Amino acid sequence: MTSRLSRREFVKRASALSFMGAGAPFALNLASIGAASAQAAPGYRAIVCLFLFGGNDHTNTIIPYDPAEHTEYANARQSIAFARDALTPTATAPVASQGNRPFAFHPALTAFKSLYDQGRLAVVANVGPLVVPTTLAQYRARSVPLPPKLFSHNDQQSVWQANQPVGEGARLGWGGRLGDLLAAQNGQTIFTCISAAGNAVFMSGQEVLQYQVGSNGSIAFNALTGSLYGSSSAGNAYRRVITRASGHLFENQLGQVVSRSISANATLAASLPPASSFTLPIPANNGLASQLNVVARIIAARGGLGTTRQVFFVSAGGYDNHDFLLDEHNRRLAGVNAAVDAFWQWLQQLQMESSVTLFTASDFGRTLTSNGDGSDHGWGAHHFVIGGAVQGGTIYGTFPQVRFGTPEDVGQGNLLPTTSVDQYAATLGRWLGVADTVMPDVLPNVVNFGASRYLGFLA
């Protein structure tokens, strides 16, 4: 393993750049690659993006516990509010960073509360996509650039994941761009950005490609080993067909995915420990836990894979709670709570909990307003960062008053973010080893946030 670019990697990168053309907006240059590599800390580090598809109802995820503030919350939310005494078991001590106001986690997030108390979980308040720091007056007057297509699911999923606010069709994600700058520290580039949850623009770099795993790791092509329908030689012919280069763009791309699948499986299958290597079994009927389990196993396989810097993507769906919010949100968050709790224990068994940071993301926050049984699409939201390296037990950013007519209320109690996704991302990227000087290559708008571009939740 080397932190310097091999000649082969250099040629690959250079050709990737020329492929992107002169118009590539954030062209890498050798200096930036070198600078990023020079930042490399020893040992292994990974970030895990947990994306809650649908737009998590942040208002019922972290709730004011101060009696007066809770009353305002309850008045605003009516039938979809929690009673204050339901929040007592998950209530925090007064939070110094927020004027000693106490808050409570959603009652299902018991493990989150426990990690918070241990200082291993931080809350980041009211984070969302922004181009520049934006006031309510500026938003209303549209006098500063704003993210496109606010409040739209597919577009805001993309805006959150892309390296700058681009709606659906974005080509570059900030996870992928971090991967571009760190891939040289891995033995094989393919294992830099790994999704256990389907294709996501988050993982797309200029050269790094997302690699997909299932909940049991990679999948072998059965037809390529042993006899195929009574023929010992047909497997080789089959391989030629399924990996065939073609003049047709779609056909050729399919062949490339197949080739990548075959070669990566050969490496991963040889290194991946079984799920049974963990003392704690995978929580039953919990798809997110299965995803996090395979992530933990890939982290355990880092020696065999030659990986030292990785970006993972996992997800859970069902957060578009226009209806049945109290029931459904509770069920979904209970699943997340169990999955993250298990992941933490698996990391502890690996003694890797300080080398891995998990963070949440979601389409958007939701309205403070109730529609009777749920909430609607919003903007800013509260998120979680979890890991042994996290400076936790506190809330970063500014937790707004939970009522209508605040300086953050863009309508229906939707939050104008006071912390940008770029700041959130830059803080994670810097911990992973990307140098300050090249952070704008990953997140071009981060420069708009000046000296406050890092949030301090990671050492």
Place this chain on the structure above:
Amino acid sequence: MNFVTYSRRALLAAVLGSTALLLGACSGGGDDAPPQSSASVYVSAVTPEPVAQADASRFLAQASFGASMSAIDEVSADGYARWMDEQFAMPAGSPHQNYLVAVAASLPAGESPQDAHVMHAFWKQAATAPDQLRRRVGFALSQIFVVSLTNDAVAEHKRGVASYLDMLGREAFGNYRDLLEAVTLHPMMGLFLSHLRNQKESGNRIPDQNYAREVMQLFSIGLHELNPDGTPVLAGGQPVETYGQEDIVGLSRVFTGFSWAGPDTQNGRFFGSSNPAPDPNRDVLPMQAYPQFHSTLPKTFLGTTIPSQGSADPRASLRIALDTLAAHPNVAPFFGRQLIQRLVTSNPSPAYVARVSQAFNAGRYTRRDFTAGTGRRGDLRATIAAVLLDEEARDRAKTADPAFGKVREPVLRLAAWMRAFNSRSASGNYLLGVTDDAATSLGQSAMRAASVFNFYRPGYVPPNTAIAAANLVAPEFQIIHEVSVAGYANFMRSIVQSGAGSNSPRDIQADYAAELALASDPARLIDRIDLLLTYGTLSAETRSAMLEAVNSVPINASNPNPGRQNRVYLAALFALSAPEFLVQK
């Protein structure tokens, strides 16, 4: 041809399917029962226009769930237009719902149908329905007007989802405006996008905005103003947004006061409580209006204002809203382009989209002595004909265009196997269930998209690829990755040899008789499979690999069957895995 108009009684029967029969609401058969086979009743007057077998097969890959030799012969003899004319005349029926009704009646007390039963109904129609065009377009519509069994509220109503699929098939040959209303009022859509039991504003509470947003973004006009050829209208170099948050707020008031159907409009029925007793058919009947829950505030959206109502009139509000959406100039290119993408190619030329828009807007499509459509704007027969008969869809030279075509989605790949090899179901019910798992099956199941955004987006670009560099979209690539390509190959390896579905032997078995007869003549065996699955487009490299593999299996003179079978399995699996098959061109 005659345009069918339904009597109210016939419509009710169509909506209720065999439920009505079950409940004794009909006297049994008579004029309410759709004829079981109208292909023999309606003989098209369109002049036959024979086409080559390979061209017929290629057309069937776009217009049906896949070619069979009998369908190839039919299209080859009749030509595309005459075949389409006869397809348009076939009655819709309620085959998916009928199956769910039969299942429910056969289950032990306390058990209810599962998602798998919806899949059985889907596969049976895909594999065997004579009205293939209706079923194929209905499946395409299910990916534009999405409801999904992955939603907890929807998942409680399997029969409702089956009825939704039937509704799409029924409306597929009607008019866009009527389709939009049927979609809007179907209780499964009401549950999925939560406008069922949506209430007017009160105090801090405001109407649910979910349906108002998605009906504009996904079902009618899209985010940006479009030219008739589907390209964005630009102002100062930038796309022009079609609506803003204010339009959503205005339109959300329209979709208040609709909920479960029933004999009255009591509050309890609106909320779906047990008092009054729910209508037993509320899962398949269009939602009804409850004026007491409908907003009377002015409703302004897209330049239209429904004035404040002295007494709430949800039906009138809905009519104006859907008329406004359906009349928007975006609908033709927005909907037409997506229909092209589902059936023909991911990247249609602007001229192709414009021709489809023209047919949509004119409500009529004419080619020689074939006319589709009534002349009413939004006619879907005209639109479908324009999509499938367009020169860009039909020109065989396009199979050599490196950017033409679409990835065949996994469900369609398996359907193509079923049809090409005359699959039969031992039970008669095509007992293949959910195939969501990409690692072990298809990574896709009908009516189980992850969200209202379908399995993939029409604008999906696989990042960091030559496809992206060429500024092309490739929607189906959104579900193609290292796991799904291997999962599919392994799934098909097993199915080609052992059949598909539950039971032992598996319920769905191919009939390879015609292929087995060619097993000693590998070139002809490959020719036949090439015609069925890839309309004669297998490359020399793929053919040579297939030939090598087939020839590697000896046929033992004293016991020839195992060798013949293995040769057929090899040829079938190679074709089903070949890029020429996976990309439909």
